[in-house]
Amino acid sequence: MLSKVLCMLSSVSLLMTACTKSSEEKPSGIEHVIVIGVDGLSPDGIQKAETPHLDNMVANGSVKWNVRSVLTSSSSQNWASMIMGAGPEQHGIINNDWEMDDHTLPPVVEEADGRFPTIFSILHKSKPEAEIGTVYHWDGFGRLFQKNAVNYDKRFSTEDSTAADFINYIKTKKPVLGFVHFDHVDHAGHHGGHGSPEYYKAVAKADSLIGNILAGIRAAGIEDKTLVIVWADHGGIGYGHGGATPQEAEIAGIFYGKDVKKGYKIEQQVYTYDLASTIAFALDVQQPYAWIGRPVKPVFEGLKEPENLWLGEKRIASPVIYPERKLYQQAGGLYTDQTASVKIDTKAENSVTRYTTDGSEPDSTSVVYKNPFTVAKTTVVKAKSFNKEGKESLSETAYFRLVKSGSGNGLKTSFYQGKDLNKMPDFSGMKKGKTWTSAEFTINRDQLNAILEKDNASFALRFEGFIQIDKPGKYLFATQSDDGSKLYIDGKEVVDNDGNHGVTEATGSMELTAGKHPVKVEYCNNGGGFWLDAFYKGPGIAKQLIPADKLFTE
The missing domain is CATH 3.40.720.10 (Alkaline Phosphatase, subunit A)
Known part of the structure; x- marks a missing residue:
């Protein structure tokens, strides 16, 4: 008899616990x-x-x-x-x-x-x-x-x-x-x-x-x-x-x-x-x-974070490298016939910022940033903050591209007005519009808006020139674009980033010999915002924007 009573009491206790737990797990009155x-x-x-x-x-x-x-x-x-x-x-x-x-x-x-x-x-x-x-x-x-x-x-x-x-x-x-x-x-x-x-x-x-x-x-x-x-x-x-x-x-x-x-x-x-x-x-x-x-x-009041919550390693605030990124323009900048000043601002409290100038990831042995410094050649600057507790920030990257005028650098760029270009057009069937020389594979928004048809932001561009390869080996190329883009080296398609999409990166690789190689990027925009950047990485070269001093019109 006693065992039955205990069993019943146990059942009632479990039921009350379940009811209490249920009420605790739900907000009330919404x-x-x-x-x-x-x-x-x-x-x-x-x-x-x-x-x-x-x-x-x-x-x-x-x-x-x-x-x-x-x-x-x-x-x-x-x-x-x-x-x-x-x-x-x-x-x-x-x-x-x-x-x-x-x-x-x-x-x-x-x-x-x-x-x-x-x-x-x-x-x-x-x-x-x-x-x-x-x-x-x-x-x-x-x-x-x-x-x-x-x-x-x-x-x-x-x-x-x-x-x-x-x-x-x-x-x-x-x-x-x-x-x-x-x-x-x-x-x-x-x-x-x-x-x-x-x-x-x-x-x-x-x-x-x-x-x-x-x-x-x-x-x-x-x-x-x-x-x-x-x-x-x-x-x-x-x-x-x-x-x-x-x-x-x-x-x-x-x-x-x-x-x-x-x-x-x-x-x-x-x-x-x-x-x-x-x-x-x-x-x-x-x-x-x-x-x-x-x-x-x-x-909700009375409810806690999950018991099995795993937060991993918490990051501290990343530093800012100036000139900082603005809209689509990468941090750093293009400098013609001048040096570039690099300034870094540490955002995390009680931390130091370390940096590299060869595109490698900063670690606890990298140079501590103290004052602005000058670079006199194309340089990839990376910076990361470290605090006293051993926490790190994500690294920040800035691309400083330096070029001298009169050296034959640049890309021949052609404009084609389009209509509903949701993929790369056949350029041979399009009427070529204005042409100019671009320093890099990039789009000047103000320049394009000035020549676009009214209420029609659909257009295509073709960039043509030569890329200087200093060391032979396998090179990775990438385009980041909104909308479509394709990159060709020596007449061969290396990167296919075609289509109507937001900013998306696509990559491709190719073995290259030292010297100049024909390079071409084709780009199309269906409408709305537009963006194009081209990167490369190779023997002794960190991934970076293809720099202006390595691009030539002839």
């Missing part, structure tokens, strides 16, 4: 989730622009400054991942050209309309009476979700009209899940450049709209029951995005409102597809097994 998505909003934008509302949300909420996007760091695959709780490998939306009736990779599981399950459809199935609505600035967002899963679906042509309608929707319908998308920050990044005054002005405008939305939530009388999340699809570099750099592939995630910790910095790793999982968690909806996202639980 009845509404409002997601504010800002296309192209980078952490740098929030930290450097005038953003009083976002600053207040960070101070009185929780933030993750380096949420990782899916690759490529472009819009369609990241907005899809946000609402689908999974990556391109699962949902099949692998690029901006994806359409329901035109794609190559089917989702691993699909609903009746052929789409991967979204937070909208999962919430609708779980809570059929729940009010769900979306208002968006970019019409491409509307093709990503199940139309029968939302009660409200509107698209507007400006950020102001988008915000006004979304605020009215919140006031009148008080949605369980409301999702708004703004596109104007991304437009500013493509037009003025990420980190430009135009970009920061657009971020400030987004902040004011976010303030209006927060006021709308208060006016609706649901502030004390609402979780607000600010999210983005990607950042940017130069005039575009799509590449695999921190500037492009990291965004900030901000959580604010009901049950959210104040002034908390999230430690666990977070990805764009964790957004859908967090919404499901907050609204007590079970996510489908096909999702790979995980809820960001530690943002």
Whole structure:
């Protein structure tokens, strides 16, 4: 008898423990989730622009400054991942050209309309009476979700009209899940450049709209029951995005409102597809097994970081080498008939910065930077900071290219106006426009904008000349371009980086003898931002921009 009683007490104890554990693992009282998505909003934008509302949300909420996007760091695959709780490998939306009736990779599981399950459809199935609505600035967002899963679906042509309608929707319908998308920050990044005054002005405008939305939530009388999340699809570099750099592939995630910790910095790793999982968690909806996202639980009061969290080695802040990188221009610079002054600024506290001038990775034995110094020839400078605890920064690289006038250096460059060039054109069938001599394989944006047809940024360029190879051996060549590029040596294609894409690097190798070799780079731009850089690496030569003093017109 006693054993039965003990067994019963044990069972009751286990049940109570399970119930207690369950209640501890869920936030309580969240009845509404409002997601504010800002296309192209980078952490740098929030930290450097005038953003009083976002600053207040960070101070009185929780933030993750380096949420990782899916690759490529472009819009369609990241907005899809946000609402689908999974990556391109699962949902099949692998690029901006994806359409329901035109794609190559089917989702691993699909609903009746052929789409991967979204937070909208999962919430609708779980809570059929729940009010769900979306208002968006970019019409491409509307093709990503199940139309029968939302009660409200509107698209507007400006950020102001988008915000006004979304605020009215919140006031009148008080949605369980409301999702708004703004596109104007991304437009500013493509037009003025990420980190430009135009970009920061657009971020400030987004902040004011976010303030209006927060006021709308208060006016609706649901502030004390609402979780607000600010999210983005990607950042940017130069005039575009799509590449695999921190500037492009990291965004900030901000959580604010009901049950959210104040002034908390999230430690666990977070990805764009964790957004859908967090919404499901907050609204007590079970996510489908096909999702790979995980809820960001530690943002909520009473919930801790994962017990198995592994943070690895923490990096300290990297130094800055001046002249620093600006838009697409690499740090360093091109100097004609002059020497270059190198200045390095240490950003990490209680640390020293060490540097090299041969392109090798700095270590604890490298020269300590103390004062600016001068270089009189083409030089690759690398710098890294080290603190007293043995922590290191990532290394920074600057390319100083020095060339003398009158030495026959340069590349013959030809311009071709195009139209919808989503791949490299047949140059023989195109009309050649202006020609000039370029110092390197690069594009002068102001020069190109001056000769482009109005409202048509589709064009092609051909760079032709000779490259001086000092030591025989195997050489690696690379192009980084937005959009397509190809590099030829001795008439042979070495690098194929063709296509309509964001900044992407492609490589190729070739055995070369000492002496001059014919070199050619072909480039095409479909529209929007454009960028081209060409690199090489060889015997005794660190990977670097192909320097101007090694390029000749004849």
